[in-house]
Amino acid sequence: MSDAELVLRSRRVITPQGVRAAAVVVGDGRVAAVLPHDAEIPAGARLEDLGDDVLLPGLVDTHVHVNDPGRTEWEGFWTATRAAAAGGITTLVDMPLNSLPPTTTVDHLRTKQRVAADKAHVDVGFWGGALPDNVKDLRPLHEAGVFGFKAFLSPSGVDEFPPLDQEQLARSLAEIAGFGGLLIAHAEDPHHLAAAPQRGGPRYSDFLASRPRDAEDTAIAALIAQAERLGARVHVLHLSSGDALPLIRAARAAGVAVTVETCPHYLTLTAEEVPDGASEFKCCPPIRESANRDLLWQALADGTVDCVVTDHSPSTADLKTPDFATAWGGISGLQLSLAAMWTEARTRGHGLQDVVRWMSSRTAELAGLTQKGAIEAGRDADFAVLAPEEAFTVDPAALQHRNRVTAYAGKTLHGVVKSTWLRGERIFAGGEFTDPRGRLLTRRP
The missing domain is CATH 3.20.20.140 (Metal-dependent hydrolases)
Incomplete structure (x- = not known):
């Protein structure tokens, strides 16, 4: 695991086997391993401890x-x-x-x-x-x-x-x-x-x-x-x-x-x-x-x-x-x-x-996006970090789509997205975005 670049650690990680405390190791834009929560951090990897927030x-x-x-x-x-x-x-x-x-x-x-x-x-x-x-x-x-x-x-x-x-x-x-x-x-x-x-x-x-x-x-x-x-x-x-x-x-x-x-x-x-x-x-x-x-x-x-x-x-x-x-x-x-x-x-x-x-x-x-949709070794390191117990009231002015019309205006919703990660890079956090890093995908034969 010498190529590990990042470890995201959370007490609640949603994996195909269920919710578990884990340390998710990322290398080269993919999930390299899903380790126990208290596993030793690979040499050279940066740790992001998410606490109780859900990965x-x-x-x-x-x-x-x-x-x-x-x-x-x-x-x-x-x-x-x-x-x-x-x-x-x-x-x-x-x-x-x-x-x-x-x-x-x-x-x-x-x-x-x-x-x-x-x-x-x-x-x-x-x-x-x-x-x-x-x-x-x-x-x-x-x-x-x-x-x-x-x-x-x-x-x-x-x-x-x-x-x-x-x-x-x-x-x-x-x-x-x-x-x-x-x-x-x-x-x-x-x-x-x-x-x-x-x-x-x-x-x-x-x-x-x-x-x-x-x-x-x-x-x-x-x-x-x-x-x-x-x-x-x-x-x-x-x-x-x-x-x-x-x-x-x-x-x-x-x-x-x-x-x-x-x-x-x-x-x-x-x-x-x-x-x-x-x-x-x-x-x-x-x-x-x-x-x-x-x-x-x-x-x-x-x-x-x-x-x-x-x-x-x-x-x-x-x-x-x-x-x-x-x-x-x-x-x-x-x-x-x-x-x-x-x-x-x-x-x-x-x-x-x-x-x-x-x-x-x-x-x-x-x-048919076999590289997406799960936190397990080999998949793209695409994540959302969610505070599921936190609530917010929908304010149309805070929405990012071009025309801020919404059927949810004024509703109280649970679940605040704290950050979003694409292939191991944080692309959104705290209302701030990185420059565009998305790729264009095509169907795999």
């Missing part, structure tokens, strides 16, 4: 809309990755839409990579997009290193990223299955959405009625059927409908390769608490009722829902109008996701090791 693996957020280039006034790599670092997230995977151009060809991917290269405070990877007319581009994008392909089964909200109908979905999914790729889907059925009551105005109840659970349930059922027929891998994005859980359980039992994510806002917020006109709470699919939230928590606990991601989808403040029908739909949650999840999880009897499993280990597994 956990940096979070891996596989659902982030950075919007850069093209809509950088909504969000950009500089601001998004600072928000991530401040929230204990050390890796994010960028969604292919809301940037101009969208990540739907290799040339467009290269454009986005050039923009991100010198602005990323954390490691960044990219999803590709599956559109009605780009089946020919899917394999080249896969070979260029995207982690999979996002498709919408209903309108996306931006013209340059149209949805797939069932025939187009089948063509794209067959192509992706042919090279062993992954399709990730925004699953709402357009026909159910069109048939739902569409009333504008400030009432959240009207917006909720316009995005019914059966729109999700029907789209998920169709996605599962296509995956089963084609032998394809599919992932359900941002599940909000608890009614879809029996479909997913049955599909898994039948051997269909389907995974599922949900988001902190579906697990920590409820429709009953959304004030009329408060479109900072608007997202699609929507935040649903308290009883539905309980179903999602049960599904997380039993493994039906695999992981938790932010679906950070910001916009400029002027697009968050008081009319739920016209306001931009998206929750900005990068910086607050860990605290929001921990605040709710602790009241439901879950430990930090559960939060790490949902927000780091399983998200890394979803994207």
